[in-house]
Amino acid sequence: MSLTREQIASIAALARLELTPAEIPVYQQTLSRIVDFIGALERAPTADVAPMAHPLPGLSQRLRPDVVTEVDRHEAYQSNAPQVAASLYLVPKVIE
Amino acid sequence: MSAWETVIGLEIHAQLATRSKIFSGSATTYGAPPNAQANLVDLGYPGVLPVLNAEAVRMAVKLGLAISARIAPRSVFARKNYFYPDLPKGYQISQYELPIVAGGVLDIQLEDGSSKRVGITRAHLEEDAGKSLHEGLPGVTGIDLNRAGTPLVEIVSEPDMRSAKEAVAYMKKVHTLVRYLEICDGNMQEGSFRCDANVSVRKSGADKFGTRAEIKNLNSFRYIERAINYEVQRQIELIESGGKVVQETRLYDPDKGETRSMRSKEEANDYRYFPDPDLLPVVLEEKFIESVRASLPELPDQKAARFVSQYALSAYDAGVLTASRELADYYENVVREVPQEPKLAANWVMGEFAAALNKDGLDVTSARGKVPPQNLGGLLLRISDQTVSGNVAKVVFATMWSSGALADTVIAEQGLKQITDAAAIERVIDEVMAKSPGQLADYRAGKDKLFGFFVGQVMKATGGKANPAQVNELLLRKLRG
Amino acid sequence: MCGITGLKPTYGRVSRYGMIAFASSLDQAGVLTAGAADAALMLREMAGFDANDSTSVDTPVPDYVATLEQPLAGLKIGLLQEFFDKGLDPENERRVREALQVYEQLGAKLTVVSLPNLPLSVPVYYVVAPAECSSNLARFDGVRFGHRCENPRDLTDLYRRSRGEGFGAEVKRRIMTGTYVLSAGYYDAYYLKAQRVRQLISADFGRAFKDVDVLMGPTTPTPAFAIGAKTADPITMYLNDIYTIGANLAGLPAVSIPCGFVQDLPVGLQIVGPHFSEARILAVAHALQRATDWHTRLPPGYA
Numbered sequence: 001m002s003l004t005r006e007q008i009a010s011i012a013a014l015a016r017l018e019l020t021p022a023e024i025p026v027y028q029q030t031l032s033r034i035v036d037f038i039g040a041l042e043r044a045p046t047a048d049v050a051p052m053a054h055p056l057p058g059l060s061q062r063l064r065p066d067v068v069t070e071v072d073r074h075e076a077y078q079s080n081a082p083q084v085a086a087s088l089y090l091v092p093k094v095i096e
Numbered sequence: 097m098s099a100w101e102t103v104i105g106l107e108i109h110a111q112l113a114t115r116s117k118i119f120s121g122s123a124t125t126y127g128a129p130p131n132a133q134a135n136l137v138d139l140g141y142p143g144v145l146p147v148l149n150a151e152a153v154r155m156a157v158k159l160g161l162a163i164s165a166r167i168a169p170r171s172v173f174a175r176k177n178y179f180y181p182d183l184p185k186g187y188q189i190s191q192y193e194l195p196i197v198a199g200g201v202l203d204i205q206l207e208d209g210s211s212k213r214v215g216i217t218r219a220h221l222e223e224d225a226g227k228s229l230h231e232g233l234p235g236v237t238g239i240d241l242n243r244a245g246t247p248l249v250e251i252v253s254e255p256d257m258r259s260a261k262e263a264v265a266y267m268k269k270v271h272t273l274v275r276y277l278e279i280c281d282g283n284m285q286e287g288s289f290r291c292d293a294n295v296s297v298r299k300s301g302a303d304k305f306g307t308r309a310e311i312k313n314l315n316s317f318r319y320i321e322r323a324i325n326y327e328v329q330r331q332i333e334l335i336e337s338g339g340k341v342v343q344e345t346r347l348y349d350p351d352k353g354e355t356r357s358m359r360s361k362e363e364a365n366d367y368r369y370f371p372d373p374d375l376l377p378v379v380l381e382e383k384f385i386e387s388v389r390a391s392l393p394e395l396p397d398q399k400a401a402r403f404v405s406q407y408a409l410s411a412y413d414a415g416v417l418t419a420s421r422e423l424a425d426y427y428e429n430v431v432r433e434v435p436q437e438p439k440l441a442a443n444w445v446m447g448e449f450a451a452a453l454n455k456d457g458l459d460v461t462s463a464r465g466k467v468p469p470q471n472l473g474g475l476l477l478r479i480s481d482q483t484v485s486g487n488v489a490k491v492v493f494a495t496m497w498s499s500g501a502l503a504d505t506v507i508a509e510q511g512l513k514q515i516t517d518a519a520a521i522e523r524v525i526d527e528v529m530a531k532s533p534g535q536l537a538d539y540r541a542g543k544d545k546l547f548g549f550f551v552g553q554v555m556k557a558t559g560g561k562a563n564p565a566q567v568n569e570l571l572l573r574k575l576r577g
Numbered sequence: 578m579c580g581i582t583g584l585k586p587t588y589g590r591v592s593r594y595g596m597i598a599f600a601s602s603l604d605q606a607g608v609l610t611a612g613a614a615d616a617a618l619m620l621r622e623m624a625g626f627d628a629n630d631s632t633s634v635d636t637p638v639p640d641y642v643a644t645l646e647q648p649l650a651g652l653k654i655g656l657l658q659e660f661f662d663k664g665l666d667p668e669n670e671r672r673v674r675e676a677l678q679v680y681e682q683l684g685a686k687l688t689v690v691s692l693p694n695l696p697l698s699v700p701v702y703y704v705v706a707p708a709e710c711s712s713n714l715a716r717f718d719g720v721r722f723g724h725r726c727e728n729p730r731d732l733t734d735l736y737r738r739s740r741g742e743g744f745g746a747e748v749k750r751r752i753m754t755g756t757y758v759l760s761a762g763y764y765d766a767y768y769l770k771a772q773r774v775r776q777l778i779s780a781d782f783g784r785a786f787k788d789v790d791v792l793m794g795p796t797t798p799t800p801a802f803a804i805g806a807k808t809a810d811p812i813t814m815y816l817n818d819i820y821t822i823g824a825n826l827a828g829l830p831a832v833s834i835p836c837g838f839v840q841d842l843p844v845g846l847q848i849v850g851p852h853f854s855e856a857r858i859l860a861v862a863h864a865l866q867r868a869t870d871w872h873t874r875l876p877p878g879y880a
Contacts (some may be wrong), residue, residue, distance in 0.1 A: 186716050
């Protein structure tokens, strides 16, 4: 089963990955290979089998007490940010 | 009967009033300097992991029990994947297939006094996103992630509402409920309580729903009503002129009073939901759920019903007094002082007291500081025992409000005791009658309306302190001659 | 393949907090050491409950060093039938069977066990891991940290070029695969299906451990291939993981130790145990390293 250029472009858009025109056929080929390969799963007898979200069965989420444990360290955190002004992270203008 | 029927469903996002965020130990207080309350987990740094806040779970369960919903013994967090600068991880941790609360109801009171039951499909926990700031930043948008990670409960109603007014009534009821439960402060200006409205129209009698549009981020009751009404009109006009309603997201512009389509969010949002592998299923035991149930306060409907039976109030009055727990508590504390006059107390709490706090822009808790309920009760006792008339009591109240003095103190200092001595009142009436022979003659000739003139004159002469009932009775007798 | 001892602990044994997340339901920090003794020492220091990781398990950490020399007599070893198949290089197989003979001499009993769903491990892994990875790597967007492209035209351009420039080819391939298998219309057929097969594989292991104490087999089907030799076809490269991926999917602890050379390239033997049996598998590995010296030998040219 082969993925089309449009499908590759659409996946790249969803994943916010810029692909050069040269890369698209490469991804078409490799992704199609992978998709064929994982097609083997179809045969597996999984009727009535629950999906395994966690490898260790029977565990449940631990709850944390509602306590403030953090202090303001934004200067440290923003010291390696690409673009900051007035303690805000900056991105190109977004129009809503 | 309109040819068209409106169908509305609301999705309400209420910020839970926890001290720390849902998945991190950062503070949730409003108004902090930008990014002062965003730690590495909130910022979505590589290597961080979420840990669930117990109080957020407790609050969601409280809500579920209060709307008679089913609390899921096992619920699962899922990732909602999309890119936006206020969403640091590139996904929002939410709940998808297995929410913590499923299937509830809420009864709302309509304007005509009737009651309507609105279904609630589900309520789930999720984290809030940060904020984008566009003002004063040319060419760029500034991102503040203080809000990122604040716990939200998203409450999804069935499409049961049939008018903007019903939608507002439902939203107000949810607003009252979350404040009663103390799970949300309901501060709409600060964004603690927001709603998206799904609106569609269909021909009356049709059984299929029309295509709906979603109006996002409505944060005032007035806006919701206007936005829905505009949208309904827009859709009707569109269909009637041969067009089709498009399923889309719209924003309400309060200045123009219209909804407009949002700049398209790409890919019609393929969120690629899957269970979050960093979080385990939330398992709640019966014991825990029962302990939360036992901790529920008296709910608004229960309290209103009790007020009707215990204080012989009308359903309307009970509804107004129970709109907030604070107001209801205030009222009951007043009644404790003057138990024989629950209706008088209701009138005063809904009347003078409410007017005073609205005028000063106070909430009930601050207003308590001005006139504690015992003090108001004390004033009402003086009305009840005829020490002062109702009108004079209003003057006394105004002084109490500004000075914090007790009723008796003000009455004594200002000499406002009501005149109830019949002989004294009769003397005043005689003087008034003597001073107004013309009006007296006219009245006796049949101009009944002049009675008010005489009442006014007597009140003026007594500085408003004559007991009105006695004045009426005595005047009637004396004027007749 | 590298002539060293490698240990992957049980899922949840070592905290993931602080590790750049790849596949959250699989990630587990392990150790690469000269021998099982060192691995025991390292694990003892690394393992333990961490409140910052919701998937961290709160069970006590045994002293793995103290139990290294436990005797092997009576140890029941299951040989994974599915791994001794035509994909296994015959020379690799010979080295592995030599190691198994040593275990027999030490008093262990060998049986063959079948885990019929195990061959599906690789396709399962190559759905689940990329899916989780595609989501985990979304945070690398050039906004708060990391590489940002020059002069972004708008937000979308910022995202696409920062990520396109910042990620390597294999990472991008996995993100693309993961995005695809989670996308609308494919989620049920791929992601959900893979997680169901994962349950089957895990159940296979659980059944096997009722009859045996540990499972053994070759670590890889062939000796190591040269750098760059197999990158053209991803599937051929992925298939090299065929023997080890199952333990990852089931969250089981596993250790790989050298058991000889084929054409001067090291060959590995893997030992898999039930959840939280690190002490046992380290002792089993250590036993081979006391009875033989394969783990100390270096190929000619590397001494």
